[in-house]
Amino acid sequence: GSAGPAGPVATPIAVFTLYDFFTSISALLEARLAGANIATMSYSAPVPWYLSWSVLPFEAATAAFRASGMLLFAAAGNEGKDVDAEGCTFGACWERTWYTPCENAGVICVGGLRPNSTQRAPSSNYGNEQVDIFAPFTLWLGPDPDHSGNQVQVLSGTSFSSPFAAGVAALVWAADPSLGADGVEHLLYQTAHSSTDNDVLRYVNALGAVKAALGNIP
Numbered sequence: 553g554s555a556g557p558a559g560p561v562a563t564p565i566a567v568f569t570l571y572d573f574f575t576s577i578s579a580l581l582e583a584r585l586a587g588a589n590i591a592t593m594s595y596s597a598p599v600p601w602y603l604s605w606s607v608l609p610f611e612a613a614t615a616a617f618r619a620s621g622m623l624l625f626a627a628a629g630n631e632g633k634d635v636d637a638e639g640c641t642f643g644a645c646w647e648r649t650w651y652t653p654c655e656n657a658g659v660i661c662v663g664g665l666r667p668n669s670t671q672r673a674p675s676s677n678y679g680n681e682q683v684d685i686f687a688p689f690t691l692w693l694g695p696d697p698d699h700s701g702n703q704v705q706v707l708s709g710t711s712f713s714s715p716f717a718a719g720v721a722a723l724v725w726a727a728d729p730s731l732g733a734d735g736v737e738h739l740l741y742q743t744a745h746s747s748t749d750n751d752v753l754r755y756v757n758a759l760g761a762v763k764a765a766l767g768n769i770p
Contacts (some may be wrong), residue, residue, distance in 0.1 A: 557758065558661075561726035563587075573610040575619050576653070578626075580617050589622060589733070592718040593659075596629035596677070599650045601639075606696065611656045618658025623733045625718040626653040627710035628663040629677040636679035655682045656684035660737065664713040665668020665691025665755055670747040672756075676710055678751040685744060686755040687716040720758045727765035739764050 565586050569579040576593070581582035583591055600608055628635065628651070631725055635651045652752055654677070663686040666677035672678055673689035690708040716738070724736050731739070743761040746755035 556715040556717070556722070558719035558722030558726070560634060562590075562719065564721045571597070571697075572696065573607070573652075576610060576629070577613040579624075580613065584617060589618075590718050591622060591624050591649060592634065593624070593653050594709075594714050596627050596654055596710070597652050598629070598631075598633075599652055599711055601646055601648055601650070603649045607614055607650055607652045607656070610652060614659050615657040618733070619766040620735045621734060622715070623721055624653070624656075624659045625714045625719070626656070626659045626661055627714040628654050628661050628683045630664075630675045630709050630711075632675050633677050633679055634679050634681060635677050636681045649657065649681070650759040652765045660684050660717070660740075662687055662714040662717045663752070664708075664710045665752070666690070670752065671744065671749045672751045673708070673710070676713070680751075680753050683753065685717055685753050686739065686747070689713055691716065717756050720756050720761060724761045724765045727762050728767075731765060736765075750756060 565583050567579040584700060595620045596742050618624055630686055637648055638645045639648045643716045652754050659684045663678050663683045664671040664673040665686050665688055667690045676689055691707050693707055721736050724739055735754050739761050743757045743764050745757050747755060
């Protein structure tokens with residue numbers, strides 16, 4: 553996890569999770585109790601339709617945290633799949649796979665753009681119904697526990713797209729703390745750029761969103 557581009561304004565709260573539903577719910581609760589207004593979940597799990605019932609407690613939790621005023625972001629996944637894909641039999645159609653937490657209620661699902669482009673990165677999942685916004689897929693990053701040397705590294709994945717979008721949300725919220733979660737989400741979507749790629753519903757416009765939150769303040 554990371555604060556994305558919101559380093560100057562964000563107070564990071566790092567919470568451990570095993571990526572299963574129980575610890576994911578516990579982690580969100582721990583973060584919320586610690587004062588987190590924004591959470592980013594840099595993981596994705598495809599659940600086949602016949603096991604979709606198992607996701608329902610996690611979805612109820614994400615919906616509840618969003619209703620509490622918390623913004624939740626999640627990685628779309630890196631399989632290059634359409635998360636909205638359906639299977640049809642005898643005229644009845646249904647989604648083959650539930651990508652969680654991307655498709656959970658209350659979650660802003662983030663896909664990835666290829667470098668220096670407004671097109672979808674080939675490995676990024678997509679879906680005009682459930683993948684809400686796109687952000688950079690490939691980022692220049694600093695040291696982490698596995699790369700502790702003072703070296704810049706280039707890494708790719710929607711695991712970086714999600715905290716990037718969450719970081720923009722934090723910048724917007726810092727620009728106008730009175731907005732609340734609904735107001736921040738609205739500005740992210742209202743100011744987002746459009747793309748010529750039909751797989752990209754919209755992508756983040758950090759400057760436009762922050763300027764909209766600041767209003768007439770230079």
